[in-house]
Amino acid sequence: SAVISQKPSRDICQRGTSLTIQCQVDSQVTMMFWYRQQPGQSLTLIATANQGSEATYESGFVIDKFPISRPNLTFSTLTVSNMSPEDSSIYLCSTATGTGGLEQYFGPGTRLTVT
Amino acid sequence: DQQVKQNSPSLSVQEGRISILNCDYTNSMFDYFLWYKKYPAEGPTFLISISSIKDKNEDGRFTVFLNKSAKHLSLHIVPSQPGDSAVYFCAASGTYGGSQGNLIFGKGTKLSVKP
Numbered sequence: 001s002a003v004i005s006q007k008p009s010r011d012i013c014q015r016g017t018s019l020t021i022q023c024q025v026d027s028q029v030t031m032m033f034w035y036r037q038q039p040g041q042s043l044t045l046i047a048t049a050n051q052g053s054e055a056t057y058e059s060g061f062v063i064d065k066f067p068i069s070r071p072n073l074t075f076s077t078l079t080v081s082n083m084s085p086e087d088s089s090i091y092l093c094s095t096a097t098g099t100g101g102l103e104q105y106f107g108p109g110t111r112l113t114v115t
Numbered sequence: 116d117q118q119v120k121q122n123s124p125s126l127s128v129q130e131g132r133i134s135i136l137n138c139d140y141t142n143s144m145f146d147y148f149l150w151y152k153k154y155p156a157e158g159p160t161f162l163i164s165i166s167s168i169k170d171k172n173e174d175g176r177f178t179v180f181l182n183k184s185a186k187h188l189s190l191h192i193v194p195s196q197p198g199d200s201a202v203y204f205c206a207a208s209g210t211y212g213g214s215q216g217n218l219i220f221g222k223g224t225k226l227s228v229k230p
Contacts, residue, residue: 001161009156042119042220043159043204058217092158102147102208104218106158 002027002095004107012113013083020079021110023093028073033104034066037090046091049076083114118142119207121221128228134192136224138205141186145207149218150179150190153202162203163190195228202226 003026013019023032034046047055047068055068069077080087090111094104120139128134138148146167151159165172165179165188172179178191192199205221 042222045217103161108158
């Protein structure tokens, strides 16, 4: 399985500011995914990021709020823009490398608190 | 409306006994199911999966059972060990949507294995 790292591991930010989260994979992968886990909730897919194309966003998530970059096959960033306290969550990136590409492997997550 | 439900937020089991974690789903188009384990401050770790063409998959101490007619799956851990104490997430995927990355997660069950 791929080894995934994320930076930062946690941050406390003021409302109205933006934070960019980095995700690094130790091997080249086609698909990378960004999830959010709000307190007490399940993981929710934000978007799918393929190298060389625009990210595909899930219902309820928009590019202006969560712009994503995917400059190469081992790296991606997610920006949380114009933050509000409701954005306080754990943000996780993942990649699919299992049989059929359906098993996903996750990074350690970024715990974001917005004050 | 939640498509994947884990109705027990917590479960406590004695070391050496069996742990049974349950998961229900509502969407009959789901055809692949996964279990993840999550320790605090870490990302979810893939544990075991099962395709809808099977009703059982076993990997060491972990066995997943799928009952398609009841839209129910369960994860059995035998024997349970204190190191198994973690939050367990059930996830489902369907190829119908064409979005390979769209894993739908339950809210998780916190398993505590007591020595």
